[in-house]
Amino acid sequence: QVQLKESGPGLVQPAQTLSLTCSVSGFSLTSYTVTWVRQPPGKGLEWIGEIWSDGSTDYNSALKSRLSISRDTSKSQVLLKMNSLQTEDSAIYFCTRARGWYFDFWGPGTMVTVSS
């Protein structure tokens, strides 16, 4: 069955770089788009960006200058890197599988706290 699972450091210091991994199973990264979405505690959802089945990427323009999404198809992993982290980047980060323009499967999420 389709599964996604996020992993990451949990705590990141301000101004440092966040690296998250989304490990997928039950589908191929060369057939589906994988998207990152985040949710600050108690708040709504924000689309971060995506990597298409052909490896091309699209990013939220508000985050684009700090963001990189890549993949390792041999490991079925999608990687998110975001630099210059601030406290407002503290959130639960989800990876999702996109089907067309909606998200049909979600990972459980990983909490990222930006704090010194």
Place this chain on the structure above:
Amino acid sequence: EIVLTQSPTTMAASPGERVTLTCRATSSINYIHWYQQRSGTSPKLWISETSKLASGVPNRFSGRGSGTSYSLTINSLETEDAATYYCQQGYNYPLTFGSGTKLEIK
């Protein structure tokens, strides 16, 4: 950027009631998608392309709309429907979500 405004922000209703959640876009879009998020869990796709129920979603749920105005209706509310519901558009970048409607059961 297309902004999605959901209303109400919070609502409480009793089991058996019929409730309607709305989502309005700042410009015309082709579809809306809905997600259900229960407390402490990740969102789940609930309705895609305005009116298509996701797998396992009870048929007391329905979705409709066009242009800038969309809605999700629950006929005969059940306690398990307590959650926050988010709408989402994929018509333009950046993809955006509404701020959610929190549905409580009395």
